[in-house]
Amino acid sequence: MPSSPAIKSTCPVSSLINKVNKGQHQRRKAARPQELLEAALTLFVEKGLAATRTEEVARLAGVSKGTLYLYYPSKDALFKAVVRAHLTEVIVEGSGIVDQFEGPTPQLLQVLAKTWWSRVGASKASGIVLLITAEASKFPELAQFYMNEVMAPTHALLAKAVQRGIDRGEFQPMDIRSVVHALIAPVHFMLAYQRCTAACVLNPIPLDPDQFIATQIELLLRGLEVRS
Amino acid sequence: MPSSPAIKSTCPVSSLINKVNKGQHQRRKAARPQELLEAALTLFVEKGLAATRTEEVARLAGVSKGTLYLYYPSKDALFKAVVRAHLTEVIVEGSGIVDQFEGPTPQLLQVLAKTWWSRVGASKASGIVLLITAEASKFPELAQFYMNEVMAPTHALLAKAVQRGIDRGEFQPMDIRSVVHALIAPVHFMLAYQRCTAACVLNPIPLDPDQFIATQIELLLRGLEVRS
Amino acid sequence: MPSSPAIKSTCPVSSLINKVNKGQHQRRKAARPQELLEAALTLFVEKGLAATRTEEVARLAGVSKGTLYLYYPSKDALFKAVVRAHLTEVIVEGSGIVDQFEGPTPQLLQVLAKTWWSRVGASKASGIVLLITAEASKFPELAQFYMNEVMAPTHALLAKAVQRGIDRGEFQPMDIRSVVHALIAPVHFMLAYQRCTAACVLNPIPLDPDQFIATQIELLLRGLEVRS
Amino acid sequence: MPSSPAIKSTCPVSSLINKVNKGQHQRRKAARPQELLEAALTLFVEKGLAATRTEEVARLAGVSKGTLYLYYPSKDALFKAVVRAHLTEVIVEGSGIVDQFEGPTPQLLQVLAKTWWSRVGASKASGIVLLITAEASKFPELAQFYMNEVMAPTHALLAKAVQRGIDRGEFQPMDIRSVVHALIAPVHFMLAYQRCTAACVLNPIPLDPDQFIATQIELLLRGLEVRS
DNA sequence: CATGAATGAGAGTTCATTCAT
DNA sequence: AATGAATGAACTCTCATTCAT
Numbered sequence: 023m024p025s026s027p028a029i030k031s032t033c034p035v036s037s038l039i040n041k042v043n044k045g046q047h048q049r050r051k052a053a054r055p056q057e058l059l060e061a062a063l064t065l066f067v068e069k070g071l072a073a074t075r076t077e078e079v080a081r082l083a084g085v086s087k088g089t090l091y092l093y094y095p096s097k098d099a100l101f102k103a104v105v106r107a108h109l110t111e112v113i114v115e116g117s118g119i120v121d122q123f124e125g126p127t128p129q130l131l132q133v134l135a136k137t138w139w140s141r142v143g144a145s146k147a148s149g150i151v152l153l154i155t156a157e158a159s160k161f162p163e164l165a166q167f168y169m170n171e172v173m174a175p176t177h178a179l180l181a182k183a184v185q186r187g188i189d190r191g192e193f194q195p196m197d198i199r200s201v202v203h204a205l206i207a208p209v210h211f212m213l214a215y216q217r218c219t220a221a222c223v224l225n226p227i228p229l230d231p232d233q234f235i236a237t238q239i240e241l242l243l244r245g246l247e248v249r250s
Numbered sequence: 251m252p253s254s255p256a257i258k259s260t261c262p263v264s265s266l267i268n269k270v271n272k273g274q275h276q277r278r279k280a281a282r283p284q285e286l287l288e289a290a291l292t293l294f295v296e297k298g299l300a301a302t303r304t305e306e307v308a309r310l311a312g313v314s315k316g317t318l319y320l321y322y323p324s325k326d327a328l329f330k331a332v333v334r335a336h337l338t339e340v341i342v343e344g345s346g347i348v349d350q351f352e353g354p355t356p357q358l359l360q361v362l363a364k365t366w367w368s369r370v371g372a373s374k375a376s377g378i379v380l381l382i383t384a385e386a387s388k389f390p391e392l393a394q395f396y397m398n399e400v401m402a403p404t405h406a407l408l409a410k411a412v413q414r415g416i417d418r419g420e421f422q423p424m425d426i427r428s429v430v431h432a433l434i435a436p437v438h439f440m441l442a443y444q445r446c447t448a449a450c451v452l453n454p455i456p457l458d459p460d461q462f463i464a465t466q467i468e469l470l471l472r473g474l475e476v477r478s
Numbered sequence: 479m480p481s482s483p484a485i486k487s488t489c490p491v492s493s494l495i496n497k498v499n500k501g502q503h504q505r506r507k508a509a510r511p512q513e514l515l516e517a518a519l520t521l522f523v524e525k526g527l528a529a530t531r532t533e534e535v536a537r538l539a540g541v542s543k544g545t546l547y548l549y550y551p552s553k554d555a556l557f558k559a560v561v562r563a564h565l566t567e568v569i570v571e572g573s574g575i576v577d578q579f580e581g582p583t584p585q586l587l588q589v590l591a592k593t594w595w596s597r598v599g600a601s602k603a604s605g606i607v608l609l610i611t612a613e614a615s616k617f618p619e620l621a622q623f624y625m626n627e628v629m630a631p632t633h634a635l636l637a638k639a640v641q642r643g644i645d646r647g648e649f650q651p652m653d654i655r656s657v658v659h660a661l662i663a664p665v666h667f668m669l670a671y672q673r674c675t676a677a678c679v680l681n682p683i684p685l686d687p688d689q690f691i692a693t694q695i696e697l698l699l700r701g702l703e704v705r706s
Numbered sequence: 707m708p709s710s711p712a713i714k715s716t717c718p719v720s721s722l723i724n725k726v727n728k729g730q731h732q733r734r735k736a737a738r739p740q741e742l743l744e745a746a747l748t749l750f751v752e753k754g755l756a757a758t759r760t761e762e763v764a765r766l767a768g769v770s771k772g773t774l775y776l777y778y779p780s781k782d783a784l785f786k787a788v789v790r791a792h793l794t795e796v797i798v799e800g801s802g803i804v805d806q807f808e809g810p811t812p813q814l815l816q817v818l819a820k821t822w823w824s825r826v827g828a829s830k831a832s833g834i835v836l837l838i839t840a841e842a843s844k845f846p847e848l849a850q851f852y853m854n855e856v857m858a859p860t861h862a863l864l865a866k867a868v869q870r871g872i873d874r875g876e877f878q879p880m881d882i883r884s885v886v887h888a889l890i891a892p893v894h895f896m897l898a899y900q901r902c903t904a905a906c907v908l909n910p911i912p913l914d915p916d917q918f919i920a921t922q923i924e925l926l927l928r929g930l931e932v933r934s
Numbered sequence: 935c936a937t938g939a940a941t942g943a944g945a946g947t948t949c950a951t952t953c954a955t
Numbered sequence: 956a957a958t959g960a961a962t963g964a965a966c967t968c969t970c971a972t973t974c975a976t
Contacts, residue, residue, distance in 0.1 A: 072300035073388035076950060086958045088952080097950065155442040156384030158449040159296060165449035173446075177455055194472075200465030203457070207439035207466075208432060214383040214442070215431070218401070221386035221393035227405055229431070237428035238435075244422075245473030279939065304967065314941050319968065528756035529844035532971060542937045544973080553971065611898040612840030614905035615752060621905035629902075633911055650928075656921035659913070663895035663922075664888060670839040670898070671887070674857075677842035677849035683861055685887070693884035694891075700878075701929030735960065760946065770962050775947065 055093050055103075057083045062104045067149030071101055071157055098161070105154065105164050108147050109172050120183050127187030128243050131205070134183065135235060138209070143231070148213050177202050184246075193246040201246065208238040283321050283331075285311045290332050295377030299329060299385045299392075330395055336375035340366065341403045348411050355415030356471045359433070362411065363463055366437070371459070376441050405430050412474075421474040429474065436466040511549050511559075513539045518560045523605030527557055527613055554617070561610065561620050564603045565628050573631065576639050583643030584699050587661070590639065591691060594665070599687070604669050633658050640702075649702040657702065664694040739777050739787075741767045746788050751833030755785060755841045755848075786851055792831035796822065797859045804867050811871030812927045815889070818867065819919055822893070827915070832897050861886050868930075877930040885930065892922040 061082035065074040076097055080090040094100040119137060123130045142148050158165040180202040187193035193201075212234055219225045289310035293302040304325055308318040322328040344362055351358045370376050386393035408430045415421035421429075440462055447453045517538035521530040532553055536546040550556040575593060579586045598604050614621040636658045643649035649657075668690055675681045745766035749758040760781055764774040778784040800818055807814045826832050842849035864886045871877035877885075896918055903909045 069387045070300070070385060072298070072385075075948090087950090088958050089956080091951070092956070095951095152383060155380060155446050156298065158446045160298070160301065162449040162451070165446050166451060169446065169450050169453070169455070174455065196469070197461070197465050199455070199457075200462055201469065203439065203443070203462060204436060204466055204469050207435040210439045210442060211431065211435035214380075214438060218383050218386045218393055218397070221390040222397050223390070223394060224397070227397075227402065227427070229427075233425070234428055234431060237425055238432055241424070241429070241432050241470065241473040243473075245469040245471075249477070282939090303965085313939095315967090316942065316969080317940055320939070323968090325967070525843050526756070526841060528754070531969090543971090544937050545935080547972070548935070551972095608839060611836060611902050612754065614902045616754070616757065618905040618907065621902050622907060624902065625906050625909070625911070630911065652925070653917070653921050655911070656918055657925065659895065659899070659918060660892060660922055660925050663891040666898060667887065667891035667894045670836075670894060674839050674842045674849050674853065677846040678853050679846070679850060680853070683853075683858065683883070689881070690884055690887060693881055694888055697880070697885070697888050697929040698925065699929075701925040701927075705933070738960090759944085769960095771946090772948080772963065773961055776960070779947090781946070 054083070054085070054089070058085070058090060058093055058100070059104050059107050062100050063108055063146055063150070066101065066104060066153055067146050071097075071153065076100075101157070102161065102164060105150060106167065108150050109168065112142055112147055112150075113171055113175060120179055120186070127183065127190060127192045128247075130183055130186070131243070132239060134180070135209075135239060139231070139235065143209060143213070149217070151210065152213055152217060176206070180205055187246065191248060194248050196246070204242060204245075208234070282311070282313070282317070286313070286318060286321055286328070287332050287335050290328050291336065291374050291378070294329065294332065294381055295374050299325075299381060300388055304328075326389070326392060329389075329392060333378060333396060333400065336373075337370065337378060337400050340369045341400065341407065343369070345403070345407050348407055348414070355411065355418060355420045356475075358411055358414070359471070360467060362408075363437075363467060367459070367463065371437065371441070377445070379438060380441055380445055404434070408433050415474065419476060422476050424474070432470060432473075436462070510539075510541070510545070514541070514546060514549055514556070515560050515563050518556050519564055519602055519606070522557065522560060522609055523602050527553075527609065532556075557613070558617065558620060561606055562623065564606050565624065568598055568603060569627060569631055573635050576635055576642070583639065583646060583648045584703075586639055586642070587699070588695060590636070591665075591695060595687070595691065599665060599669070605673070607666065608669055608673060632662070636661055643702065647704060650704050652702070660698060660701075664690070738767070738769070738773070742769070742774060742777055742784070743788050743791050746784050747792065747830050747834070750785065750788065750837055751830050755781075755837060756844060760784075782845065782848065785845075785848060789834055789848075789852060789855065792829075792834060793826065793856045796825045797856065797863065799825070801859070801863050804863055804870070811867065811874060811876045812931075814867055814870070815927070816923060818864075819893075819923060823915070823919065827893065827897070833901070835894060836897055836901055860890070864889055871930065875932060878932050880930070888926060888929075892918070 058079065062074075062079045065078055065082060068074075076090055077087045079100070080087045083090070090100070094103060119134060120130065123133065154164060154168045177199070181198050184193065184198050184201050184205075188195050188198075212229060212231060215229055216231075219228060286307065290302075290307045293307055293310060296302075304318055305315045307328070308315045311318070318328070322331055344365060347361060347365065348358065351361065382393060382396045405427075409426050412421065412426050412429050412433075416423050416426075440457060440459060443457055444459075447456065514535065518530075518535045521534055521538060524530075532546055533543045535556070536543045539546070546556070550559060575590060576586065579589065610620060610624045633655070637654050640649065640654050640657050640661075644651050644654075668685060668687060671685055672687075675684060742763065746758075746763045749763055749766060752758075760774055761771045763784070764771045767774070774784070778787060800821060803818060803821060804814065807817065838849060838852045842852075861883075865882050868877065868882050868885050868889075872879050872882075896913060896915065899913055900915075903912065
């Protein structure tokens with residue numbers, strides 16, 4: 023929408039000043055949506071959608087309340103943008119790992135788990151999953167989007183890995199889809215659990231992510247493995 | 251306006267009507283809490299805690315806003331009552347099952363799963379679990395309440411069952427807490443998954459609860475079982 | 479409105495029962511307004527008009543909320559009735575004292591003060607004075623009523639006493655009306671002051687009624703007395 | 707829409723307008739608290755604390771309900787601000803007078819009375835005193851606040867003046883606290899009296915403030931003075 | 935007469951959204 | 956483009972009043 027750099031360059035001096043000024047300004051302006059999205063993600067994940075005030079988001083992004091509305095016409099729109107922006111990031115990574123891996127399948131699953139954990143699970147982005155389920159009924163299009171863009175590819179990826187294990191005789195033949203769910207479930211549960219315990223003052227049953235994942239993997243692999 | 255005592259005593263019919271009327275009135279009062287709880291559960295699960303207005307709950311229960319507050323002094327109290335009514339009793343029941351069960355532990359777990367499913371999982375009450383994780387940060391007191399009243403007893407109950415299996419030599423010795431989580435996780439995941447797919451117009455990966463639970467149990471039991 | 483006792487007595491036994499029942503009932507019914515007024519006074523004085531709920535009044539009078547409305551059509555009407563009922567009582571007493579007193583006027587003033595204190599000041603009725611001033615702008619008719627029925631007679635009574643003192647050469651000639659106000663002011667102030675301190679948890683400047691009145695009287699008499 | 711920067715710098719008028727506008731805007735923001743305080747005082751005094759709605763205050767100040775809460779976080783806070791704005795400063799002023807006065811103490815008391823009257827008594831702020839006593843029991847925290855911030859300093863100030871009179875041999879030694887009360891009482895009474903008569907259509911016993919205060923002071927000074 | 939369950943108009947307060955500057 | 960003062964609809968909760976029993 024703003025004039026392109028190419029057109030500007032016809033007027034040397036003043037346009038240079040403009041460029042510098044506008045450059046900073048534009049970089050600023052260009053970065054704003056990202057900054058707002060980042061701030062919104064942080065707060066939405068931490069406090070939930072309804073409990074996060076638009077002013078907080080703006081403050082955290084270092085702008086005023088009014089500016090937020092310059093970029094996103096409503097809180098709902100902001101939320102949708104947050105989900106879309108962070109989900110698409112999540113998607114692009116990691117589907118290559120399965121295709122290229124060469125070792126035994128149990129080890130593949132471990133690698134996948136670790137990768138996911140370091141890339142998504144341990145970051146704020148993991149909170150999006152819960153946001154989606156929490157607000158699914160109010161934003162069905164987002165649920166749909168999540169299904170198509172995240173859930174389906176993820177399931178496909180894991181299904182491929184499990185199938186590989188069965189094909190190679192490492193895993194017992196079982197209903198693949200259920201096994202995939204069994205792989206995802208502990209992780210999902212852990213996120214929800216941690217969110218819940220984080221809100222509690224008295225936290226009777228804490229959960230250590232690394233230990234938790236290790237045990238779940240062990241349990242699952244034992245459940246999957248072939249026996250005589 | 252009502253018939254005088256003299257007339258009443260000689261006229262069984264009118265007194266019967268009176269009785270019936272009063273009966274209805276009192277039955278109404280007695281039934282109100284249940285009706286309100288039912289309405290509250292429905293709306294809380296469907297729209298979330300923060301997004302459900304007290305007046306909506308009242309309307310759905312067929313009463314006015316003020317009447318709701320005649321029975322529950324606040325929205326929080328209403329929610330707590332919903333949790334107590336729908337979840338607490340199930341835990342008591344499950345606790346009894348563990349203590350009295352006499353067969354092999356794998357079978358005990360199956361019984362527990364089936365009981366929970368028929369009592370909670372298949373009903374609207376299952377939505378409460380997700381509710382909590384969704385709104386924990388906005389209502390930390392409720393998160394705490396849920397921790398104390400539901401989460402902790404449930405974990406204790408399952409831990410007892412798993413311990414039983416280990417003690418009887420049926421299960422591999424493992425970190426009990428993690429195993430308990432592994433038992434809960436699939437169920438929790440399934441609820442979230444279903445909630446999400448329910449909001450989708452196109453539902454690419456449906457999930458059959460019975461099949462799902464069966465597979466998860468099989469998988470877990472295989473993972474837990476002792477081998478030579 | 480109900481049949482009189484005389485008519486009833488034509489039917490010995492059953493009418494006797496009726497009499498007893500109805501007698502109690504009627505005494506009950508006849509006493510209700512007084513009981514309600516008494517309860518209302520207590521609470522209005524203690525908590526103020528707006529802060530007193532009709533249900534509290536009813537409970538304190540030992541009846542249900544609905545019954546209150548059988549006797550007084552609204553809270554405002556109840557308040558008016560309370561003021562009227564308790565103010566008229568206050569009026570009838572004590573105007574005779576001035577006419578009959580025979581000793582020195584300073585002593586007369588002391589007697590008047592003590593009488594007023596024991597009859598009104600120390601009782602709940604004293605709170606009405608503050609109620610009136612508090613709600614005067616909302617109930618102008620009550621303020622008018624208070625002016626006509628209480629303030630004016632009281633002032634007249636005291637003016638008479640002061641005039642007597644001047645006529646007998648005991649008091650310095652002064653503006654009578656102002657002197658009367660000077661007599662009333664400390665008492666009024668004390669009531670307000672006590673009401674305010676009663677509401678304070680930390681009460682830095684307590685006030686002892688007897689000591690207070692004694693000093694005020696002494697001060698005033700010294701101010702009034704004739705000197706060479 | 708507004709003039710561009712280039713135009714602004716060459717057009718003093720438009721920039722002046724801008725300045726004026728911005729000035730108005732900011733003056734507005736700066737003036738708001740005062741305007742709200744003024745509106746609140748007017749309504750609180752006229753209708754009482756409980757009977758004044760926050761929206762009324764806002765409307766009278768020419769803003770919307772929400773704006774009020776931009777400046778004062780609650781009705782209580784608003785009231786406290788009103789008290790502070792109108793009463794606290796007067797006390798500081800009076801305190802200075804006592805310390806610096808050099809003439810005879812009776813004259814000091816006259817000066818104090820006149821100062822208070824011109825600053826508080828003759829203005830709407832005088833109504834605050836009655837407000838407190840009227841609503842003390844419903845807002846005990848405010849009663850406490852008033853005790854600490856107004857009552858206690860006022861008493862301390864007057865006690866100092868009376869003590870000065872006794873120390874200088876001008877006043878008879880008496881219980882200081884009671885004398886202080888005797889100084890305050892007529893003023894308090896007068897306020898209540900006027901409030902009450904203001905509500906009356908027929909005003910049988912009007913009260914002239916200046917005459918009243920003069921007589922009370924004369925009476926008190928005569929009561930306090932030392933005699934042979 | 936008496937009851938108390940039910941009502942619904944408001945009151946205080948919050949916050950997404952707007953718009954003059 | 957950016958601000959932040961202002962708005963007002965919406966929400967929870969209260970309580971005077973009504974009315975079926």
